[in-house]
Amino acid sequence: MRYLGQKLAFYAVACWAALTLNFLIPRLMPGNPVDLMLSKLATRGPVTPTTRAAIEAMLGTESNVSLWRQYLTYLQQLGSGELGTSIAYFPTPVSTVIGQTLPWTVGLIGLAAVMxxxxxxxxxxxxGWRRGSWVDNLIPFTTMLQSVPYFWLALLLLFLLGSTWPVFPLSGGYDVYSVSPGFSLAFFQSVLYHGALPALTIVLSSIGGWMLGMRNMMVSTLSEDYILTAEAKGLTPRRIRSRYAARNAVLPSISGFAISLGFVVAGSIVTEAVFSYPGIGSALLLAVGNNDYALxxxxxxxxxxxxxGANLLVDLLYGVIDPRTRARS
Incomplete structure (x- = not known):
C-alpha cells in the first residue's frame, strides 16, 4: 500500500503541474483568438463591444479578468467536464470535437504501436536467443527503416502502394462515397482498408527499435549467473528462454512502451497530415493555425x-513483474 500511495501522490502532483502548464502555454503564444473570431464576424456586419465581451466570456479570455481568476475558472470547468467551445469548429464544443476525432487516432496509432x-x-x-540466425540478420534492415524520416517513408509507401500500384487508398479514414459511419460490417471493412497503409508505415518505422533493444537485453541476460544455474538444474531451453531470460530482458522495453503508448495522441500529427486521416492530430493542427485556446x-x-496514465499503469505492472522495485520503495 505504501508503494501504491507513493506512486499515486507523485502522479497527482505531476498531473496538477501539467494542467497548469496546459493553461499557461496557449496564453503565452502570440495572437488573440478573440480578434480572430471578430475578424470573421466582421465580414457579416459590424461588431459591437457587447459581442466582443460575449466572445471573451465564452472563450475564457476576458481582458478585465485576472489571469489567476481565469486559472480558477479553468480548473472548475475541468472538474465539471466543460472544455469550452472550439473556434476552429465553432460553435461545436471541444468535448464533442475530441470525442469525434480521438477514436480514429487511438484505433489506428494505438493498435499499430501495440503491434x-x-x-x-x-x-x-x-x-537474442539464436544469435547469427536469419532473424538476427534482420536487425540492420529494421534499424535502417527506423532511421529513415517517418514522413519520407510514409510518402514513399503512399507513392508505391497508393499511386503506382493502387493497393491502398491515398487518403481518408473510410470511403465517404459508398458507406456511412455506423456499426456495420461495410463501415468497419472500409476503416480497416483505409487504415492499413498508415498502420504499416508506423510498424515498419518503429519495429527496429523494439527488436534491437530486446535482442541486446536477451544477450546480456543470457550471460547472468542465474541462467547458468537454470541450465545446470536441467531445465528445458524453452522454460529458460521464457521464464528466466525473456521475462527479465523485457523489463526495459515495457518502460519504453509506456512512454510510446502515452504519446499515441501526440505522435499522430505527422501520420494524419500525410495520409489526411480524420484524427485528433488533424484537429490539433487546425487549432494551432486558428489560435484555438480551448481546443x-x-x-x-x-x-x-x-x-x-500509461506510465502509472506500467509502474504498477513493473512492481508486479519485478517485486524488487516495491522493496526499494
Whole structure:
C-alpha cells in the first residue's frame, strides 16, 4: 500500500503541474483568438463591444479578468467536464470535437504501436536467443527503416502502394462515397482498408527499435549467473528462454512502451497530415493555425492524461513483474 500511495501522490502532483502548464502555454503564444473570431464576424456586419465581451466570456479570455481568476475558472470547468467551445469548429464544443476525432487516432496509432511492440519484442527475443540466425540478420534492415524520416517513408509507401500500384487508398479514414459511419460490417471493412497503409508505415518505422533493444537485453541476460544455474538444474531451453531470460530482458522495453503508448495522441500529427486521416492530430493542427485556446488545451489535456496514465499503469505492472522495485520503495 505504501508503494501504491507513493506512486499515486507523485502522479497527482505531476498531473496538477501539467494542467497548469496546459493553461499557461496557449496564453503565452502570440495572437488573440478573440480578434480572430471578430475578424470573421466582421465580414457579416459590424461588431459591437457587447459581442466582443460575449466572445471573451465564452472563450475564457476576458481582458478585465485576472489571469489567476481565469486559472480558477479553468480548473472548475475541468472538474465539471466543460472544455469550452472550439473556434476552429465553432460553435461545436471541444468535448464533442475530441470525442469525434480521438477514436480514429487511438484505433489506428494505438493498435499499430501495440503491434510493433509485440512483433519487435518477439523477434528480438528470437534474435537474442539464436544469435547469427536469419532473424538476427534482420536487425540492420529494421534499424535502417527506423532511421529513415517517418514522413519520407510514409510518402514513399503512399507513392508505391497508393499511386503506382493502387493497393491502398491515398487518403481518408473510410470511403465517404459508398458507406456511412455506423456499426456495420461495410463501415468497419472500409476503416480497416483505409487504415492499413498508415498502420504499416508506423510498424515498419518503429519495429527496429523494439527488436534491437530486446535482442541486446536477451544477450546480456543470457550471460547472468542465474541462467547458468537454470541450465545446470536441467531445465528445458524453452522454460529458460521464457521464464528466466525473456521475462527479465523485457523489463526495459515495457518502460519504453509506456512512454510510446502515452504519446499515441501526440505522435499522430505527422501520420494524419500525410495520409489526411480524420484524427485528433488533424484537429490539433487546425487549432494551432486558428489560435484555438480551448481546443489546444483539450488536446493537450488528453495527451497529458494519456502519458501519465500509461506510465502509472506500467509502474504498477513493473512492481508486479519485478517485486524488487516495491522493496526499494
Amino acid at each position: 510493433s511492440f509485440v512483433i519487435g519484442v518477439l523477434l528480438g527475443r528470437a534474435a 489546444m488545451q483539450g488536446v493537450f489535456l488528453i495527451i497529458t492524461l494519456a502519458v501519465l
